[in-house]
Amino acid sequence: MADYPSEQEAVNNYDSSQYITPDGYTSDIAVFTITAEEYIKNPKVSTSKELKIMLIKRAAVDAAGRPNIEGGKWALPGGFIDGRTKETALEAAARELEEETGISGIFLKHFGVYDEFGRDKRGWIIANAHYAIVPEQALSKRKAADDAVEVQLFSIDEVFSLNLAFDHRKIIKDAISFIERDLIETKVAKNFLPEEFTLSELQSVLLTVSNNPRITTKSVFFAKVPKLAFIEKVYDEDGNPKKTERNSYRPSQLYRFNDVEVIKSIYE
Amino acid sequence: MADYPSEQEAVNNYDSSQYITPDGYTSDIAVFTITAEEYIKNPKVSTSKELKIMLIKRAAVDAAGRPNIEGGKWALPGGFIDGRTKETALEAAARELEEETGISGIFLKHFGVYDEFGRDKRGWIIANAHYAIVPEQALSKRKAADDAVEVQLFSIDEVFSLNLAFDHRKIIKDAISFIERDLIETKVAKNFLPEEFTLSELQSVLLTVSNNPRITTKSVFFAKVPKLAFIEKVYDEDGNPKKTERNSYRPSQLYRFNDVEVIKSIYE
């Protein structure tokens, strides 16, 4: 390697001041949950679930009492990443989410970068957008943080009638597209469910985003899902099928996702 | 809105110096093409196509004659984004790609952000990774740019035996996963093909990344594809089926992708 410069020499030759670098680097999170409506809409369909997104209302003034940018508007939780913490955007999102909800190990996925000049009046601010999936119970522990004065869940229908901060309307729209697509094209439904779930529970999650007959038709769904390679039946210590009675009097079989990868060709 | 601060007041209250901001913001591009091997491997299979990625060899010294970081290694084309240009990472990638290949309107998709601290010795450098699809002919026009001394196409098999710069091994690995998945789960195969293509041409593109029997089996593929909602038969001005003889003596029917969206459930 004698032909090549020493690493240190090369590093010293980089002068970051030759470029204008970003004025800020942020991490935003679209937090989704599925809420169960407990009332009975139809004698044959007892519970109906709905996909919701969590937003915060930005405070009018910041902690120091100065006017807050985009104050009073609804926004995605998130914030600036400080180079001193040496965090990645994903790590920062995970930490912020944990601070906000009090739970760790939440599913989090990066889905886009928003770096258009002018998207934030304060300068050239790069936003990393993520979506998170949180079980409903966990959100009851939520608490207001930092400059958030109010936290609320909105259905997909109502969220776009709100007064949204920055370019969050576009980010939220994208987040919803991603989660709706991922729920049926990938195994993320897993994150809305317990480790071990029944076929009805899986079906009710999928029904929040799809009306595909292979999901809505009971005989088809119940016949097909146990045969899928990425889903397996759960057995107890004695090797007997493991069942639960949490949803009904009659015990129902438990299933779980395994590690088999899925790729679904559009040409089949 | 009298309760909320004026926008200008709020903007003035933001002090970017309270955070350590990134030292650099870059755009990298994994350029893919499919090359046709002209030789005949098997009397029954006349042409075989292969997916390849384009890399550049980083110069040992920069334009000013100083040692170049990661000089001599193979890397993804790309470069720093300067805030003065007010470009997004995607726009910068498109421009760089056009400068590199001399062609415009290339398909380009963002697939990831690499912002781990320590991934670049020069500081906290954020990389936006994209993949691009370029028809083979276009790459013949390629020319070395900037600090690139050499440009070369590598097959997926051979690329990982190279000495790769920065964390480009991981980025390339991710790019390959994305393009292989997207080729069969989305309509991106479109970008490797002419506007109007034959079933055999589509099949040979898909065969570079899949051995799914519904793609490899001729009777199934030829029967199925013309019935797909997102693909349509092409007709000429007189309303007759439009055919080409570019691949054979016998004319073959032309098809094109239309704007129908595809979502393929893993539960069906």
Added chain:
DNA sequence: CGAATAGTGTCTTTGAGACACTATTTG
């Protein structure tokens, strides 16, 4: 006619989807 690519026909097995039926438990 042979070579080369582009398809089509046919047959068997599997799966989709509709819908009515059975099973398990509690009160």
Added chain:
DNA sequence: CAAATAGTGTCTCAAAGACACTATTCG
């Protein structure tokens, strides 16, 4: 037994997949 959820059985039609057959053109 009624209510509530969890499944299964059956029937029809459509699609998957294997593989052999036909079609078009050139030289």
